[in-house]
Amino acid sequence: MSTAERGKVRVEKGRYRLDGKFHYGYPNDPIWNEDGKLMGVTNPRDVTHVHMYGGEAPFFEGLGKGKLLGTCCDNPDCEADGSIFIPFRIHCPDCLGKNTIVDMTDTARKGATVHTFMTTERTGAFNTLPKPIRFVNVEFEGVPTILMGYLSVGKPEIGMKVVPIFNTASPTYTILDLSWVPDGTNESEIPEGFTF
Amino acid sequence: MIKFSDKQLKIPQMQRPVFLVTGGMSKFGRAVPEKRTEELVIDAFVEAAEFIDKSSAELKEYIHSCYYGHFADHFGDQLLGEALIHDRLGLDPLGNVGIKTGGATGGSTLWEAFKAVASGYSDCVLAMGWERMDEVPTDEGNNYIASAADKDWETPLGHIYTGYYAVMAQKYWQVFGKEEESFRRTMAEIAVKNRGYARMNPHAQGPMKITVEDVMNSPVVAYPLRALDCCLMSVGAACAILCDEKTAYELTDNPLMIHVAAGSHTLRVADRRNMEIPLLPNESPDQYKDLGDRFPGGDRYPGFTGFLAARMAAYYCYRMAGVVDPTEDLDLVELHDAFTISDIQTYEDIGIRPYGEGRTYVESGDCYHTNPHTGKPGKLPSNLCGGLLGCMHAVGATGIMQTVEIGQHIWGRWAEMHEDQSKWDRFGRTKPADWTNLQVEGANRGLAISHAGVGSHVTATILVHPDHQLERN
Known part of the structure; x- marks a missing residue:
């Protein structure tokens, strides 16, 4: 076909x-x-399957615009009140109330560190990432969850400061539009189509 | 911080005791092109019937409802495969249901079967699990397995489930293993042990006589994990028959009491929030106050280093069976050694060792059939069938196979089921000249852990000889 x-x-x-x-x-x-x-x-x-993003659509659309969106529970009666969720959760896992979308881009640029990582040459069928794949699990200050993504430049280490880059030139509208590079990486080093 | 309510932490109270009467399994292999899945399922069922000197038709007359564990429809390219198997087993018009909880599917199938008997719905049930992972190339198989991760947030990242797990392994390796060469060797020792035990098991697909150096020189999958640190991809089936007390003693004079409990945690590791460590009966509230001092970075629980689902399965099941200290109260275990490092993590989650000290279970020699340091029986032998590293991981069958293996030790019939030359011949396998009887002498209580992926589902199954019950705590 x-x-x-x-x-x-x-x-x-x-x-x-x-x-x-x-x-x-x-x-x-x-x-x-x-x-x-x-x-x-x-x-x-x-x-070809058809798949809807539903309430997560703003997250995947945001990546193509250079935005990293999370969500926040602002239900004063909930124990999770004030908790920021990234990965983006449409509903609070505790009270099941609708979360509010928050822009985490600046937070990610200022204070993202590698919680853990892995590097592998092995992939499953349909992989589109260049090998070796470098997964990084990124933690943000004040956020209880840890986001998984991939590193596009350098060798990952626990504690490494990283910043997000976004596929803004020709977005795929998938999680692959978000990647990470070590803090201090030059624009010339990042993959084609990606921007800080 | 996550908190749990008293209602959520209630220890299950079953309506009546449940017994394991018999079990059976097929040959396990990376590929079994000569047989359809239903043939493997029937092989397992026939072995279970013969184990208690019944014909298949006689055993079927007792069964009232059926529980089928099958993880991935994609692999077999057959939706509702459970209905097909049910039909081929000739068990119409009995009620039946399919169960799928990833790598824990076998254990979850026992969990459902257990509850059906305990509730009084059925007096005798079939728990049957299988997987057929040989009908797609390995990389497509890896994609299917990765499809059990979050399809929007994780699967596109390499389509490789091992990678989603490897980030947890990396964290444990650095925080609790402290990147020590000695820890890396301890991981390798598990692969040597389990693949070596698989040599004595005619059902096993991956027997190997190897050394620590062989493991440490095998190809890197995702450092620190190497090829020989990782489990098998398999084809095969296993089954168990569970009954109430009256029916159990009609079928056999030697049934075993069975307890099954389950826990869960987020599908994405990313979503795990901090919490206090739920304590097992052999732990104290102050025990982990200095965990972060002893292991910098280890104070985030469960973080990327612990499996809350395993902890909760043990939390419920130990109290159901009266187990206080698993090393003292149990005689053997079958653990979900998908990776050598996750085996070590599980020692801590289920209380064989405290958090941070899992490696000592291996290094002490306690986990061996015969302790290599003392020449005496290991205190709590693990994975004598070869585990997922050496025997198989035919996902839907795995947790059932583990439980049947433990049963055969408690029944004192392990050698009978593993030594017979005709079985080795039937499976087309060569019995090693140094075949060794791994029967755990005097075994009365054992535990099997069935675990899904990065820890979304875990079950704990405890078998107890009725004459050696513990007081429920």
């Missing part, structure tokens, strides 16, 4: 409008053993 044929979706008046191909089947092949005995068949196909 070519990229041009691949299914596209719009939402109009609360309904999905689908154009193009969302699934494509191929002829199957038999599987034989070395003695010429039939063992099974392959089942090839391509499928």
Whole structure:
């Protein structure tokens, strides 16, 4: 299935409008053993899923605009009152009230450190990140949660100060639009399409 | 800070005791192209029936409801595979349900089966688990496993679940392992031990006679984890039959009491907030006050170094079974050694050792069948089947396989089920010339831990010989 044929979706008046191909089947092949005995068949196909972000949409749209958004519980009757959640949580996990969106970009630029990390050459199918992958789990001052992302420049270490960079040139509207680099990294070192 | 209410911390009180009557398992392998899943499931069921000298048809007459553990429909490319298996087992018109809790699916299946008997709904139930992980290439399998992480926030990051776990391993390695060479060797020792025990198990897919150096020289997956620190990807099935007391003694003269409890924690490690450590019966409130001083960075609980779900499963289950100190009160354990380092973390979560001191369980020799330092029986042998490192991780079957293995020790029938040359021949495996009987002599109580991924679900299953019950605390 070519990229041009691949299914596209719009939402109009609360309904999905689908154009193009969302699934494509191929002829199957038999599987034989070395003695010429039939063992099974392959089942090839391509499928495009449709997935809605719902209340998290502002987060993923914000990344493409260079914004790191979190949320905050501001229910005075809740034990979590004042807690900031990043990863972005639509509802407070304690009172289940609707959280308020807060812009965490400046906080991330001023005080983000690597809580832990890992580096690997191994990936699963469909990976698009360059190898080796460097995961960093980033903690922010005053935030009880720790965000997972990937480092684009340098070698990760626990305690390292990092700053966010954003894929603002051609956003994918996924978590991959957010990356991290060591504090002090020059603009010339960051991946193409990303900005501070 | 997270707090839990008294109602949430209530110790489960079952309506009646529940017994494990029998269990069975298939051959486990990375690939089993010669058999369909239902053939493996039937292999497990037939072994369970034969274990108590019943025909399959006779055993089926007792079963009243069925609980099926199957983690990933994607792998088998068959939604509602549970219905297909139920049909092939010829168990219509009995009620049945599928259970999936990631790596803990096997344990969770026992949990549901246990509650069905304890409540009085059924007098005899089947808990059957399986997984078929050989019908996609390994990298696509890794993508499917990674799909059990948060699909928007985690899966796109490499599509590799090992990576989501490895960040936790890295933190534990630096904080509690202090990046010491000796700690790295202790991790490797677990891989050597478990893969070595797998050599004595005809069902096991990954037996290896290796050294600490072999593990430490194996390819890096995500440092400090190397290839031989990581568990297997498997195909196979395991089952257990649970009954009330009356039915249990109709089927066998030697059933075992079973207790199962479960805990959970956030799917994303990222969401974990600080809390006080829930204490097990062998711990004191002041015990961890200086944890952050002794292990800088270790004062955040559970953070990235502890598994709250494992702690809570043990919290409930120890009190249900009367266990105070697992090392003293239990005779053997089967732990979820998905990675060598998570095995060490689990020693602490379930109270075999205090937080920060998990490594000493290995270094003391307590975890061995025969303590290598003293030549005497290990105090609390672990993973004598080979564990997930050496035996298998056919996800939906794993927690059930662990429990059946413990049962065979308590029944004193471990050698019978592992030594028979015909079984080695049937599985196409070569019995080692130095095959050793790993039966734990005098075993009366054992524990199995079934664990999902970075710790979203964990179950604890305790088997007790009825003549050796502990007083509930």
